[in-house]
Amino acid sequence: MMDIGALRSEYKQGRLDRADLNPNPMAQFEQWFQQANTSQVIEVNAMQLATASSAGRPSLRTVLMKAFDQRGFVFYTNYNSQKAQEITANPQVSALFFWKELERQVEITGAVEKVNPSESLDYFLSRPRGSQLGAWVSQQSSTLVSRDVLEQKLAAMQQKFAQGAIPLPDFWGGFRIIPDTIEFWQGRPSRLHDRFEYRLDKHKNWDVARLSP
Ligand SMILES: Cc1cc2nc3c(=O)[nH]c(=O)nc-3n(C[C@H](O)[C@H](O)[C@H](O)COP(=O)(O)O)c2cc1C
Secondary structure, three states, X not given: OOOHHHOOOOOOOXXXXXXXXXXXXXXXXXXXXXXXXXXXXXXXXXXXXEEEOOOOOEXXXXXXXXXXXXXXXXEEEXXXXXXXXXXXXXXXXXXXXXXXXXXXXXXXXXXXXXXXXXXXXXXXXXXXXXXXHHHHHOOOOOOOOOHHHHHHHHHHHXXXXXXXXXXXXXXXEEEEEEEEEEEEEEOXXXXXXXXXXXXXXXXXXXXXXXXXX
């Protein structure tokens, strides 16, 4: 068996200084996102999304961020999925981007709101037809007896929506994470990483603190 304990690499690519930080965390995020995108990070908009049931039991999955602006971070999903049910019971979530090629991570916490249906519709209409049908076909997170059942449902939906535009399902759309903390993490040698956390204070201003690695 390989020695997993011996797997380690030094993080030497960059550093993060307070003087480099944009006072606005969304502007800081935009800068890092663009750098990750131009650095050919694979699935640069994939984020790990943690939700928790009202009893405090966590669950985690990957989703694709499809928009961000001063309001927050948007992803799309099935409104009856496990994640959506947990969000309905407890809107507090955490999301994480790990851009390993840049030795960076960004961790977000906040509460989630549904995006308005017209925004979901705009995005839905921009998707390939196959993905639009996929949204109609899948009762996401429910158990399936077999793959065949899914394929039969797809065939039925293909017939039903053979002509014209495919409508937005009422059980599908976006959620926006409204951030209250955003942490930027840059790997450094000897595990002495740079971490800066933006936190909304009670006047809705962003405080920035350096955190211990
Ligand atoms: C790279 C990647 C991107 C994904 N993007 C999404 C997404 O944008 N929306 C979504 O609902 N599921 C997405 N998934 C699937 C989810 O990880 C998950 O399996 C699904 O949403 C059901 O999660 P839940 O049962 O916890 O609700 C993605 C999976 C991967 C690996």
